[in-house]
Amino acid sequence: MDGTDRGRTGGREPTLIVSVQRALRLLEAVGGQDRGATAKQLARQAGLPLGTTYHLLRTLTHEGYLQRLEGKFYVGESVDGIGRAGDRQAWQADLRTRIARLGEELGAAVYFAVYRDGEVRVVDVVAGPGRPAVAEWADFRATAHAHAVGLCLLSQLGEQERRDHLARHPPEGLTPATVTDRAAVLRRLAAVGPTRPVLERQEYQPGTVCAAVPITVGAVVATMALSLPLSQSARLPAAAERLRELVGAMTPSFVL
Incomplete structure (x- = not known):
């Protein structure tokens, strides 16, 4: 994409891609924790700011990709659905x-x-x-x-x-x-x-x-x-x- 293309989109497309990358990194981090992990632990493991981590975790939980139990995050049913697909x-x-x-x-x-x-x-x-x-x-x-x-x-x-x-x-x-x-x-x-x-x-x-x-x-x-x-x-x-x-x-x- 050239500079003209970036001007038309207002820079939003790269931001969306980065958000997806960060969400996937969080999913991978959660998937590597059999006993669940807190938001702070996941932020450190994924190398993300804590505020960004909280935002993504709320979104992923709302969509069913994660579930939160007693302050820890675990893989949700929607991830299983991807595997079933x-x-x-x-x-x-x-x-x-x-x-x-x-x-x-x-x-x-x-x-x-x-x-x-x-x-x-x-x-x-x-x-x-x-x-x-x-x-x-x-x-x-x-x-x-x-x-x-x-x-x-x-x-x-x-x-x-x-x-x-x-x-x-x-x-x-x-x-x-x-x-x-x-x-x-x-x-x-x-x-x-x-x-x-x-x-x-x-x-x-x-x-x-x-x-x-x-x-x-x-x-x-x-x-x-x-x-x-x-x-x-x-x-x-x-x-x-x-x-x-x-x-x-x-x-x-x-x-x-």
């Missing part, structure tokens, strides 16, 4: 790598989805040349009765939870093959085996067939699914079974 990014990268490998072996588009807070949530989709993903032309959350992902997730719920979901999202006809009778959908869900793939043929989108396998780890309700163009529908049962085998061989912790 990093863990989540690593988890997402690992998940995407796994899905990509599944897609390449199966020659299909592959999906990972969960049932959370009463809704179907597609977490990730990996497609490729010759294996296009299903376009979400109708909200996946409201059409669980019509696609393999939703049917597989609902099949893992209790009967009352299934009824509640269908009451909130009544079955609608999306294609000529869609089952729209609520009782028929409930019977279909009840008939799904606990580890068996769910197959769906052109119920959500004409020209596409799908399969999904359940993943249940603790309270997590999840599924891995695949889709194929109708021209490859003869491959669906074998591909679904292979998907079940591959997912079963994975470490279950990757869905947490």
